Amino acid sequence: MPPLRGGAVEKVWFALGQEFARRGHEVTHYSRLCDGLPETEIIGGVRHVRVPGADTPSSLVRLKWRDLLYTRRVAKKLTRVAVVVTNTFWAPLVFSPRRHGPIWVHVQRYPKGQMLFYRRAARLQTVSRVIADAITRQAPSLAARVSVIPNPLPPLVAPATSVGRDPNLVLFVGRLHPEKGIELLLQAAVLARQTAPALRFCIVGPSETRFGGGGAGFRRRLDALAVPLGTAVEFTGPVFDEARLAAHYAHASVFAYPSLAARGEASPVAPLEALARGCPVVTSDLACFDDTIGTGPFAHRFDHTAPDAAARLAAVLVRVTTDRQAWASASVAAEARAHEFSIRRIAREYLAGFATLPS
Numbered sequence: 001m002p003p004l005r006g007g008a009v010e011k012v013w014f015a016l017g018q019e020f021a022r023r024g025h026e027v028t029h030y031s032r033l034c035d036g037l038p039e040t041e042i043i044g045g046v047r048h049v050r051v052p053g054a055d056t057p058s059s060l061v062r063l064k065w066r067d068l069l070y071t072r073r074v075a076k077k078l079t080r081v082a083v084v085v086t087n088t089f090w091a092p093l094v095f096s097p098r099r100h101g102p103i104w105v106h107v108q109r110y111p112k113g114q115m116l117f118y119r120r121a122a123r124l125q126t127v128s129r130v131i132a133d134a135i136t137r138q139a140p141s142l143a144a145r146v147s148v149i150p151n152p153l154p155p156l157v158a159p160a161t162s163v164g165r166d167p168n169l170v171l172f173v174g175r176l177h178p179e180k181g182i183e184l185l186l187q188a189a190v191l192a193r194q195t196a197p198a199l200r201f202c203i204v205g206p207s208e209t210r211f212g213g214g215g216a217g218f219r220r221r222l223d224a225l226a227v228p229l230g231t232a233v234e235f236t237g238p239v240f241d242e243a244r245l246a247a248h249y250a251h252a253s254v255f256a257y258p259s260l261a262a263r264g265e266a267s268p269v270a271p272l273e274a275l276a277r278g279c280p281v282v283t284s285d286l287a288c289f290d291d292t293i294g295t296g297p298f299a300h301r302f303d304h305t306a307p308d309a310a311a312r313l314a315a316v317l318v319r320v321t322t323d324r325q326a327w328a329s330a331s332v333a334a335e336a337r338a339h340e341f342s343i344r345r346i347a348r349e350y351l352a353g354f355a356t357l358p359s
Contacts, residue, residue: 004035005211006240008151008269009087009108015154019347021045028081030074049077055210064089075100083122083354092118102357107131110263115139122357127151127267130287147353150292151267152346153276153338159247167324168198170317171252171279173245173270176207176222176235177214181258181284184310186225186233188258191314193232196322201229204248206238249277253327254320257283258313260304267292276338278331282316292341297326298334 003010010031017027021044033039033050041048053070057063071090078084081101086092092105102122107115110131115124116139124139125147126132136143170189174180182203189201207213207222226233239245249255255274259265265288271281272292280297283289284304293299300320302312320327 004240006238011154012151012269015343016152016347016350017046018044019343030078051077056212058209058215083357089114092121107135108266111135111138113138115142121145123147123353125149125353128288128291131266149346149349149353150341151269151272152343153272153341155343156276157242157246159243159250163247163251165253166251167253168200168321169252170199170201170254170256171248172256173204173248175212176205176219177212178218179259179261179264181260181304182222183225184258184313185256186222187310188313188317189233190228191311192317196318199321201233202236202248202252203233204236204239211238249274249279252279254317255279255281256317257281258304259284259286262286272338272341275334278335280320280327280330280334282320296333296337297330298337
């Protein structure tokens with residue numbers, strides 16, 4: 001914190017913390033010491049305490065070990081508070097409700113059985129109903145502690161450059177990882193351009209494993225799939241600057257998010273940010289999109305499990321970009337939908353939830 005390396009969870013909680021502080025609450029963020037940031041500072045009324053950590057390794061075993069060491073360092077610094085909100089694997093096991101305060105587990109990924117071990121947690125809160133249902137199935141004895149509060153729309157910043165809308169530009173923003181469906185998007189791009197040759201594609205995000213990407217080998221696979229597209233596709237690499245990212249959203253006509261992570265995604269923030277910029281979204285048919293994106297002229301889905309998934313995605317992209325009259329009304333509706341998830345509204349839901357925890 002602040003989210004200099006991107007990340008939906010980091011971005012959301014950086015904003016929520018400042019909203020809690022604006023409402024008169026004392027807020028402290030514990031995060032990794034890196035990128036030349038000081039060990040402690042105040043940002044937007046929020047106290048930041050940074051603890052030494054490490055980049056994300058490619059090995060899951062090493063990741064969990066490093067995360068355990070980091071969590072134990074945080075536990076030594078953490079004093080008793082009214083509520084401890086955590087998104088890390090080990091914290092519900094390492095932190096003590098008696099010593100540190102009620103533990104609020106914030107779940108942003110599909111659970112993999114670990115919820116059974118989080119019996120000391122006062123609340124298991126997630127951001128979509130599909131994840132809440134999964135938690136309840138895996139830990140039925142904790143069902144009464146499960147709640148759903150959606151991800152908020154992070155505060156919008158002005159685009160870094162003043163650019164007009166490109167009616168032929170399809171945008172993806174996210175980690176370049178196999179679960180995000182980028183290979184499928186590139187295959188669909190080749191097919192879509194057979195019908196709509198003016199279409200162009202912009203892929204924004206990191207492929208490096210330390211940022212959660214699929215690594216160098218996966219990036220080579222993407223480059224190979226992109227060869228038939230030539231200059232019609234651009235890989236920008238990671239864009240963590242919010243103003244530059246805003247310019248990408250404002251320039252695109254359609255936002256594509258063909259995630260394949262049926263047991264991964266909870267409620268991605270990037271599609272919500274696209275809607276806020278008036279950019280209709282095309283997603284795979286995952287249940288995680290039900291709560292936030294919902295239904296409307298701005299939301300388009302395709303069956304990502306079908307044998308001809310790439311062709312189906314291509315057909316949706318062509319239809320959405322070519323019907324400009326429908327696009328115009330969808331753009332207005334998209335902005336209205338996104339603002340239903342304002343920071344102020346979601347912060348109120350969290351504060352109401354915190355008030356129900358044991359003291």
